Amino acid sequence: MSQLPPDYRTVEIPAERIPEVVEVDHLAFASTPDAETQALLPNRLETGRTMAVEAPDGSLAAVHGSHAFTLPVPGGQVPCAGLTWVGTRPDQRRRGLLSSMIATHFERSIARGEPVSALFAAETAIYGRYGYGSAADDARVKVPRGAALRDVPGSADLTVRLDTLDAGRHGALVERLHAAAGAGRPGWILRTTDPLRARVTADPPAWRKGAEALRIATVHDAGGDARGYALFARTDDWNDAGPQGVVRVREVGAVDAAAAHRLWAFLLDLDLTVRVEAWLLPVDDALLQLLVNPRVALPTVVDNLWVRVLDVRAALEGRRWSAPLDVVLDVTDAQVPANAGRWRVRSTEQAGDGTWGSSVERADDEPDLRLDVRELSAAYLGGRSLEAYARAGLVEELRPGAARAAAVAFAWPVAPVCSWVF
16 A cells, blocks of 8 residues: 555545545535535445545545446446545645555455446546556537438337426436446446436536526337437527527437437427537447538547456456457556466357457466556457557557457447446
């Protein structure tokens, strides 16, 4: 564990000290508590998984927490520690507190049998030095009203229902459709606790920023079954040219192409608006495929999940491969010595879906690739290329062709993404 300054100590936070954690978070992220908003949002921090560094006077100098997630990975799923609420008081910085907290997080996650950790990075320059790799991207789009979509069979047979979002009436439906919409997509983490589920349907007035109350549009088949949903709010904005409203989409999910087409067609045709803005979409989202003129979306690609492999064997054996593989990896890992060294990664049986199983064991053979755990973690969800890293000098290819073979096997045909920020 990273050494703390004298008289500082690591403590586990009981429920009664959660308000102190919240206070440190507000100081670290330069935010002002809103009593009304706080009252509407349940505490998301989990006891037993919320930690802090205590200063000599007993106050909290730095904090972090984690969620017990199941991370969808290519062809499978693994336990995952979702790192969150990482913050240090501004007057306690540059004392090694973050390094100590990361070490604590790693030790506790490994002890719980969580072979990977994942996070959303507030600052992207921070977490690479601890072995996290940028493993997924998301697309943020601004699509003008009336943008044409290509036809999809079955879309015209679906109906849309519009309602004001109500957590009690709609919460379970949203979670069911969210899970179905992301089935088979690496990184698509489900909301595992009531406070996390409550946050997606929360609508504090302070969050609206001039928009209406949160609405929900659901798409239904002829039998009335829901096939998709969108959570959104419109702004009421005008100028001399007329209405300038914007449709702000918080979350959207559809179980098939027809439902996706019907949802987006509805959102792109709302009166008194000029465009639709959406975020946290997969980079291969149906909308980006359906637009007749994709340039009008003005997509911005932003880093999404950062992943950290904590147990090489368990993590790699928890996923499947897109092609046969037999490669010896020489892994460096400054924070988790048990990961360091040579690992032989081989494909095993081929399943009916065409993917291969995974076998990972210690090796004495000469390595084919030498890489840091950061690049291994980035490639883990199938959205980053080890060949690209080799071309950039971040992976050393010791056997000709090894980087390409590994890149093909690690790759996955569905882009990884997490559709909500934890």
